[in-house]
């Protein structure tokens with residue numbers, strides 16, 4: 001049990017490191033089976049994925065006012 | 081017209097082509113600037129500076145990288161310059177203690193899917209990412225949020241691939257920890 005067994009901390013660190021990378025190495029396979037058995041790590045995994053997802057979905061609109069100011073600032077206004 | 085042709089025309093001073101380029105990339109640039117500085121006025125200024133630099137130095141653009149990569153680099157440099165001027169004070173994430181706090185707040189399961197309409201969550205996200213120093217923030221945003229490759233992210237930030245990975249790793253763990261803390265309140 002104690003010898004060379006990966007710890008939850010290893011697993012969590014690995015999750016943060018390798019999300020989005022190729023997950024076929026022997027270490028990753030071990031991690032995956034750990035995730036299946038350990039609710040703490042599996043929750044951790046879920047929350048790291050959600051963290052990334054939150055920031056991905058958080059977008060802002062470019063205000064049309066800002067667009068107009070930009071074009072003017074650059075001297076690219078259409079000649080009237 | 082292909083983008084390549086538009087770029088060539090813009091290099092020769094064609095204003096219409098320049099506006100085309102601005103229109104194609106202004107949303108990306110504005111959004112990325114906003115995501116780094118979390119402030120709409122600053123984002124607007126950075127966007128102006130970025131396109132000003134683009135037009136000024138377009139002749140030096142050799143087409144070896146994508147124009148978007150080039151623009152990301154200009155935005156990143158502007159933001160890093162700003163941050164250095166301010167002598168940015170952010171929390172150190174150099175030591176591992178507490179970085180992998182595995183407590184799990186109920187908030188993770190109860191967040192509705194629509195992030196943008198959830199002001200409370202937006203505040204949490206803004207606060208968490210602002211605690212991250214800008215050089216970590218930029219790596220996280222380029223790689224995870226904008227979806228660039230590790231290599232492209234390295235080119236833009238002038239970091240080696242292992243350095244990108246290590247920052248990304250810490251940035252993810254740090255943001256997750258901060259959001260978790262906020263969900264516990």
Ligand SMILES: [Zn+2]
Pocket residue numbers: 007008011034038039040041042
């Ligand atoms: Zn575990």
